[in-house]
Amino acid sequence: MTILLVESDQEDARLAEKAISQYPPIRSHVVHRARDAREATRYLRQHSAVDVVLSEMRLPDAEGLETLAIFRQVAGSTPVVFVVAADDKLLAQDALGKGAQDYLVKGEYADGRLSKAVGYAVECKRYQDEIQAAQAQARDMQDQVQSLRQECEQLTVMNKAKDDFISLASHQLRTPATGVKQYIGMVLEGFAGDVPEHIRPFIAKAYESNERQLAIVNDLLRVAQLDAGRLELRPQPTALKEMLLNIVSEQSSKFSQRQQKLVFEPGPGQVFAAVDAGRMRMVFDNLIDNASKYTPEHKTVTVGLRQDSGQVEVSIKDEGVGIAPENIDKVFEKFGRVANSRSELVGGTGLGLYWAKRIVDLHHGTIQVRSVLGEGSEFVVRLGLA
Numbered sequence: 001m002t003i004l005l006v007e008s009d010q011e012d013a014r015l016a017e018k019a020i021s022q023y024p025p026i027r028s029h030v031v032h033r034a035r036d037a038r039e040a041t042r043y044l045r046q047h048s049a050v051d052v053v054l055s056e057m058r059l060p061d062a063e064g065l066e067t068l069a070i071f072r073q074v075a076g077s078t079p080v081v082f083v084v085a086a087d088d089k090l091l092a093q094d095a096l097g098k099g100a101q102d103y104l105v106k107g108e109y110a111d112g113r114l115s116k117a118v119g120y121a122v123e124c125k126r127y128q129d130e131i132q133a134a135q136a137q138a139r140d141m142q143d144q145v146q147s148l149r150q151e152c153e154q155l156t157v158m159n160k161a162k163d164d165f166i167s168l169a170s171h172q173l174r175t176p177a178t179g180v181k182q183y184i185g186m187v188l189e190g191f192a193g194d195v196p197e198h199i200r201p202f203i204a205k206a207y208e209s210n211e212r213q214l215a216i217v218n219d220l221l222r223v224a225q226l227d228a229g230r231l232e233l234r235p236q237p238t239a240l241k242e243m244l245l246n247i248v249s250e251q252s253s254k255f256s257q258r259q260q261k262l263v264f265e266p267g268p269g270q271v272f273a274a275v276d277a278g279r280m281r282m283v284f285d286n287l288i289d290n291a292s293k294y295t296p297e298h299k300t301v302t303v304g305l306r307q308d309s310g311q312v313e314v315s316i317k318d319e320g321v322g323i324a325p326e327n328i329d330k331v332f333e334k335f336g337r338v339a340n341s342r343s344e345l346v347g348g349t350g351l352g353l354y355w356a357k358r359i360v361d362l363h364h365g366t367i368q369v370r371s372v373l374g375e376g377s378e379f380v381v382r383l384g385l386a
């Protein structure tokens with residue numbers, strides 16, 4: 001600890017130094033002495049590492065509060081302890097109110113009073129510094145929170161602009177694509193006269209491509225509507241066995257074309273869940289379609305329906321390409337396509353599972369996947385019973 005002792009009288013200075021070294025001793029301290037305010041100022045200007053100023057209040061060249069003002073000006077917040085004459089106590093108390101750390105009456109150094117006053121002053125200063133540092137840190141954090149909040153607001157605005165754009169663009173794209181579908185459909189059905197056999201496959205291809213485009217546009221529109229919070233669910237008690245049976249029979253021809261087997265294993269009895277039937281149908285439709293897309297030929301997809309302790313469980317199990325553990329979470333993200341040996345072949349937008357998870361979440365249900373790369377995957381949707 002470095003102490004600057006400002007004392008004009010040689011004998012008083014010696015007594016003070018003795019008190020600091022002996023009653024009780026302040027460990028590893030250094031005392032520098034100045035005889036007046038001018039010397040003290042010079043020392044303080046040249047040495048920043050002073051821990052405490054121990055000074056008379058009346059110096060040959062500075063009086064009373066003026067002394068404090070001089071130290072404050074040169075030494076900033078370094079604590080100042082005054083040594084005063086007995087009849088200067090009032091003045092010393094005034095100095096305390098103006099920022100002096102402590103004061104003692106000259107010569108009254110019994111019971112280690114001087115050492116304690118110096119020690120406390122330094123400790124107090126350390127705590128004050130710590131408090132100030134913590135306050136500065138808190139202010140910094142508040143600034144950071146504020147700028148993060150602003151960033152978040154900007155991102156929200158940008159995100160909304162993007163959603164609006166996707167929604168608008170999809171709307172604009174859907175109308176002409178629907179027109180193409182109608183007209184090509186009419187041509188294929190012979191409304192414009194007989195279609196020569198060698199031209200029919202080309203028109204059929206155009207029809208299929210347009211269907212794919214419409215499916216993408218519809219996916220984008222659905223997700224934009226969901227993200228904008230414009231999707232309203234209308235949950236009704238719904239017979240899930242019937243719903244799944246419908247989907248299975250609708251998709252069965254596609255499975256046969258792909259030389260895959262689609263098996264439905266419902267448990268006994270009917271199972272009712274309170275769901276928005278239209279939306280939940282799309283979820284299962286998508287999961288069963290995915291199971292087919294990401295499964296090679298001659299393999300089986302099994303759709304299961306179970307009722308278990310107040311919950312209903314729908315599982316879609318395939319023997320397909322599987323998903324690597326590090327990609328499991330990614331598949332539920334928006335546009336979360338994961339490359340695998342079939343993804344190039346089958347195409348997709350990466351929106352199906354994002355949509356499925358959001359819809360299941362809105363029903364307070366869960367969707368989970370168990371998968372082994374190269375062996376297959378099982379998606380399980382759990383919902384509350386109606």
Ligand code: ADP
Pocket residue numbers: 290291294318320321322323331332336337338339340343347348349350351352353354377
């Ligand atoms: P898309 O099929 O249009 O790419 P999805 O959101 O339906 O989008 O699926 C996201 C990704 O999850 C897919 O790109 C695919 O890699 C993976 N995936 C989905 N279902 C399966 C499945 N049954 N088996 C293996 N991978 C799957």
